[in-house]
Amino acid sequence: MPKHVVSVSIGSSRRNSKAEVYVESLGETFVLERIGTDGSWEKAIELVKELDGKVDAFGLGGADLYVYAGNRRYTFRDAARMARAARKTPMLDGSGLKHTLERNAIRLLEPQIGWKDKKVLVPSAVDRFGLAEALDAAGARTLFGDLIFGLGVPIPLYRLSLLQKIAYILLPIITQLPFQWLYPTGEKQEKEVQDWRQRYFEWADVVAGDWHFMRRFMPPNMQGKVILTNTTTPEDLEFMRARGIARLITTTPRLAGRSFGTNVMEAFIVAVAGKYPLSEADYLEYIEKLNLRPEVTELQPTLG
Structure with a gap:
């Protein structure tokens, strides 16, 4: 069974997507999925409760759990309610x-x-x-x-x-x-x-x-x-x-025609690592191991 990452987002459901990613260096397949709840925190919390323990990692999408200023970290009250619903599966908001x-x-x-x-x-x-x-x-x-x-x-x-x-x-x-x-x-x-x-x-x-x-x-x-x-x-x-x-x-990088949010990619790295929490050094190690690099797309036709 491939490892399964689900981003539960309070964003629009019109942006829902699912992609299978085969990581050659690991010889493993991962399923990355995004499910939007159209602004409803209650739907998002219910979805997290339903999937908790059945998937390998959650992304918290469409909102921030944490924001930073210098070395200080602040937690959004609304997002913390959603994060608490995940009791077995780690939930990542992309901030790491x-x-x-x-x-x-x-x-x-x-x-x-x-x-x-x-x-x-x-x-x-x-x-x-x-x-x-x-x-x-x-x-x-x-x-x-x-x-x-x-x-x-x-x-x-x-x-x-x-x-x-x-x-x-x-x-x-x-x-x-x-x-x-x-x-x-x-x-x-x-x-x-x-x-x-x-x-x-x-x-x-x-x-x-x-x-x-x-x-x-x-x-x-x-x-x-x-x-x-x-x-x-x-x-x-x-x-x-x-x-x-x-x-x-x-x-x-773009996967299945789209770039996924940092919450999905952070959850993906946690699923790859098979452990949580990860240190900054761990993230850097997996960024290198998975060859995560910026992807440049030229949007306008060139003349010539």
Whole structure:
């Protein structure tokens, strides 16, 4: 029997998918599956209870369990309820992999992108603090959009140290709020918002981080820009092409036509390892062993 990984997501069920992956170096087949509950925490909790102990690892999708600022970790109340429903099967939200895989991706992409002074918009940096730190260390001109996109406050942050100080004050409060107040869930993931926030996309050369935040606020004209993200479907690629986006980079390879979220890939690594929890060194070891590398997709036809 192949090992089975299920991402239970409070996102849209329209994005459901299932893929079989054969890992040659291990001689094993894995089934990676994503099941959306259209914004319902109760459905998600019931599904986790039903599958608990019957699958090898859970991903917690469409939401964060943890967010980080510096070395401090904060837990979302809503997501913690769902995580507690898994009593036998480990549940991963992708935060461990974001901290390792996405840092690594910035380093590996240096020859292609040249990060120094590149204008990069990260709509939500507390969701991907490792990515934010790596961009900062690489010398990118990074705009951290947490106040803009998360809270609707028109204050761009350009210093990671300032973001960290604000996060220390706000995150203990924010993580206790209903998650859907902060992040698009269910059908809201398909809706677009055309407002003042679009000008920050126009400023950027690269937009990096969570795809749903990007898609929700993205302006119609993204000519020549680069997207660095995860969890993209064939429909998402068509959406990007129509907006003129030049290049999509996913931090994990595309499987069965789509890139899976970091929660799925983290659960996949735990299933491969056959143990939990994993240390940062463990994640790095399996990233190397499984040859997880950023995948670059050129979206616009080249003339010539």
